[in-house]
Amino acid sequence: MSASYATPPGGLPPQTQLTTSRAQVQNSFAVIPRGVMRDIVTSSLPGWTGARAWVLARPLTGFAETFAQLIVELAPDGGSDAPEPEAMGQGVIFVTSGDIRLNIAGQDHALTPGGYAYLPPGCDWKIRNSGTGAATFHWIRKAYDPAPGLDAPAAFVTHEADIPITYMPDTDRAWGTQRFVGADDLRHDMQVNIVTFAPGGCIPFPETHVMEHGLYVLEGKAVYLLNQSWVEVEAGDFIWLRAFCPQACYAGGPGQFRYLLYKDVNRHPKLTPG
Template identity: 70%
Template sequence: MSTYATPPGGLPPETQLLTGRAIFTTAYAVIPRGVMTDIVTSALPGWHGARAWILARPLSGFAETFAQLVMELAPGGGSDRPEPDAGAEGVIFVTSGTLSLRLGAEHHAMGPGGYAFLAPGADWSVVNPGTVPAGFHWIRKAWEPAEGITPPPSFVTREAEVAPIAMPGTDGRWTTTRFVDPADLAHDMHVNIVTFEPGGAIPFAETHVMEHGLYVLEGKGVYRLNGDWVEVEAGDFMWLRAFCPQACYAGGPGRFRYLLYKDVNRHPKLRPFG
């Protein structure tokens, strides 16, 4: 059975040591679960009964393509007009509680593992109909037009309905759950789930143009980031700039799993600053 980490909230005691694992470099950042406290949440216009841990946003000179938020909705909380940018696409991934998502004229009940792709300009709203808080990731990107390509349609699914695909030569120790077809050029971002069984590893330093947001859903692992070894666990977030060398191995007795964002399927911009 899958488990999905959520931010702990609260505040640490005054007796706790200051030393921690948070780090921000020119190539990557690590935001450990322990720093996702109440005092770093944001309230958002158009939302009620909601708070957000904003883990990534476009930042000049660093990662520039996406924003990633962990949302927490109190019972009855939500939004009738959640997306302020008509050109933005989004993904919702539920980690706890229940969500009622209205997408056009259709209503979807979503629980942990629920996944929704929200096309640019989609008419949607969301509310927590339950009696306990609901948690979900909200990943946003400006959809990039390309000649002859129309935006992809919205859809709703859940992890349990999507078969993971084993990476070649790994005997299933390294798998990826892909919610969209990688060959579909209408999609200029992928939000997948990567799973490593004990003993699974990325055995080489991937170095590529795609930016990443990685939120650890389950287990623990050790990541090699730009020459540094970083230990991470469920609830931690990693933010990787383009071309940051990266590799990892599962570091515990159970599975190591994370939610992965990457930008794909577009020409590099030659004039990124206009």
């Protein structure tokens, strides 16, 4: 089945539109619907040209604690030669529209929708819109947490079409994950994967775990359990879930339900603040 990738609508709704929406922020989760990702809530980024960003999550007490997630839109030839401002910042790029030229240590890589790149801390990388129309991508950032005896991961570039779906056992291929990094690769302290549900597929129990999540719906629609609330979500929505927030979902059909999922992994819990 072919993939599609939601992007923010931008623009501005008409004055006649009702203000009621599905947007909500709770102590354990937040829902940012696609309809609120408009022009007036974008940010410009220092060191970037021809760029604007929807900031979906950032490290902040009471909200995302481990990561930042941005949707960056580049005008033709827009981009940056020094994108990452923090020495220990690592990132994942996932392209949802347009044509991106990503340069890593002097080597160019062409990324189209579905293109994925991991960029370790200290990586020398540059990014540019190489097409004639707007290009959009997710930029997920986390401060790297070194571990004794482990080197930092290397940069890599791939495409989701080259990553097979690993289906959950006993689900008859109704629920699967494309893992861009092996679960046993302890060099990585975060994972950004794509989760896919067939119509009617579900998470059959309320997952309640230590990992924090950022979840961007790429395609389809579902009903999602967030703590004690069932919330309808659709392509273009973003959900943040703090650690231990109970979560489950039912995919609504008629097509597949897919999302880009961030989680923090593979590190000991810290016993001192900060």
